[in-house]
Amino acid sequence: MYKITKENLRALFREIAGSRELYLPVEMGGQVNFGVWDEDAKVRLDVLKTVKSPKDIFFPQAETLYTCTGSGKNIRIKPQELKDRDFVVFGMRACDVRGVKVLDQVFLSDPQDTYYAARRAHGILVSMACGRPEESCFCSTFGIDAAAPEGDVAAWMTEKDLFLKPLTEKGEQFITSVESLLTKAEDEAETVEAEQKRIREILEKLPYRNLSLDGWDGGATEEKFDSPIWETLYRPCLACGTCTFVCPTCQCYDIKDYRTAEGVQRYRCWDSCMYSDFTLMAGGNNRTTQLQRFRQRFMHKLIYFPANNQGMYSCVGCGRCVEKCPSSLNIVKVIKAFEKQGGGANV
Amino acid sequence: MCNRRDPLIPQIGVITHVETETPDVKTFRIVRPEGGKLFDHMPGQCAMICVPGVSEGMFSITSSPTNREYQEFSIKRCGMLTEQLHSLEPGDQVTVRGPYGNHFPVETELKGKDLLFIAGGIGLAPLRSVINYVLDNRQDYGKIDILYGARSADDLVRRKEMEEVWMKAPGVNGYLTIDVAQEGWNGHVGFVPDYLKEIGFAADKTALVCGPPIMIKFVLAALEGMGYTKEQVYTTLELRMKCGIGKCGRCNIGSKYVCKDGPVFRLDQIEELPDEY
């Protein structure tokens, strides 16, 4: 265990950024999102949730895969360079760290996505316990402990200090690289334990603390899919992509061309199963209604994904959709609707 | 060039031969720039073909793996990309990545079986790969029946191969049909499902069905009526695909990704999927 006083955090960031890229929650135009640190950055470690999850550090909203030059009888392909420098993501919450683990299941499984894999290999995750959980949080539902986040290094903010504890070999190396700024705090484990206890007591008071996933598992496809509950649930859905784009685990993407003077860039970008053209092809569309598209998103997160990933849900309870959906729809309301109105094993 | 192995980075393919099959179907022969096959594949697998700056699409590989020189794709003109592909000539390049998806179980479940191929229109493309594979390994399989139909005689893909190669091969019976009578056609006239019932194949075969959704629907019903069980019937699903490796989410149905877990499904496997295909 190590610690650093809050006043020295700026020096710590400077030290980290000296040799690596440093991403952390920064305020830009009134909104807090993960961004690259510089001397002028308005760091907001106090903000519990960034608007977007930090997933775009590993899986950017848009990235070039390769560039094609020439045409006709002479096409050349130039793959995009992979990330080859270490970087640090500082201040990820427990839910966001789990979000990355969910993405790992997709992108690191065979055949591995090399763009993502390179970023994961070079990224050092410094997580931070949630000192002030909010009403939209429900990470406990997914077995996540906001008081003991995973990652390469876990951190706890107390009134005066930030405590840091390496959890992996990568984390140890990171600590070594900034050790000159840290103080050893082996004898202060109790302070961190007290903070954890305080956090866990708050978690027990959250409105969604009893949210239950009973009946949502890989085997429930038919029963949930055919439920009439979807018919009323989906109706306020605007078919926008807000929930998808703020979500730490949504990973659907599109691959498109961008024509430039230097050739055709084949790029990928986030896509949303909520969009009407998501499954549209020359031969037709297998999801023509918003009901079908809405259902797909939740069935995927709570049933199909766990079926393929040893029971792991593709939701981490970060509550961003709860806060950001323009129509106040969200995964919690979906789960509760099935709980209340039956149509599921919850009856 | 490209020596990194990322599943999303394609290789260059050179078109060496283009054959006009029907007014809207052409078969393209594609090899590596230095010659030779793009990759090894199994019957039923697909590949992503891209015309840079236009679009990329998933197409089934119609040539058999037993062909050691090239891969072939029979492509129907039906959108922006296929329109562009149809304008290409020998010597032109495209980008190709794959092979993707599963394949017909030619080395396992189909071995030793009597096979009944039922195809409609461009649906012959994936089955042709299996037919030629089976004919090249003739001793491993039982009797073969091929029922193939199209809107008109002009819309029959690989008609010459059907009549001159397959139907002349030992232990193969071929049946051709067209939807509506036309001048110069002396063969059977009628829809594939009706012709299927008319011939009334014994229910001890394994059926491989490929064609437009409406044909598949009635063929499956007909097969059921003829006593075929769901375990005896294979077909392919086609959905919008982008990545080809089960990650982009587009072709997800239930816990399956058609691009990775399909396109070949046995009927009992399809029935387990939510009704969304």
Place this chain on the structure above:
Amino acid sequence: MQELIKRAKELLADGTAARVLGWRRGDLPYNPEPAFFEKEEDLDRFVYDGFCGANLSKMMIEASRLEGKTLVFLKPCDTYSFNQLLKEHRVDREKAYIIGVGCRGKLDIEKIRAQGISGITAISGAENDGPDTLKVRTIYGDRTVNYGSALLGRCHVCKGKEHKICDEQIGRSRDTKDADPYEEVRAVEAMTPEARFAFFQKELGKCIRCNACRNVCPACSCRKCVFDSTSFDSAQKANVDSFEEKMFHIIRSFHVAGRCTDCGECSRVCPQGIPLHLFNRRYIKEINELYGQFQAGEDPEATSPLTDYLAEDPEPGIIEERG
């Protein structure tokens, strides 16, 4: 609110309305969702309070295709949108039974959070006839919030509390306008071109192309949006470079110019807090200055200056001459 529920039940019971379009109580104190109610007992979850900012007019497009009349609750500002949709033949007047609901301004949960409040478990006083102070219960202690301090930005420049179309009216309204709608626009206009560009760069750079602004916008009622066209090369989801989002928002604002009623839904729903209404309001100001005062949606019979030609209309060159 009980009066609204009572009246809705009556209209369902006597067959006037086949369904009700309103807001359903959420699972947190501030997140009701727009909802159709088919049965009387469903209305037990009907809510109308300060958090019912969502404009239901656009959902009447869908409702106009359904069998029978839909009883819809519209706030004064929502009626402008309904009128505009009516003018554009997107909704059917015969399919709507409109109850104009009173409004004392709608609340912005972000403005409550901005007062350092989190862990909200209950809010009282948000009712339409409630007090001036909200009592907010949180897991970190109880707080009070002045109702006026938590209003959506649009309520400070309210067009007025008169319903421009309705079959009947229930509930009282309170004036909330305390700012000049064009003040913000003038502030942007006063910037140097470089500063103005930097301002929009910063704001639009936050865009994540979620399309919430477009999809919520009552003026964006095209069956298929040009930005969803597969043949439109630089379209859709990706913010490939910073030009993308600017193009999307600029084109969108042009498309709704002269039809935008300034309902403010775009800014309300933007997850990144982009003041999207500034574009539209700039066009409204421009139209007013060039063609005379015009409020879209005020009168469904009125002709929009942008679709009408008058001999005395200024020539396009006026923009250049004016400098």
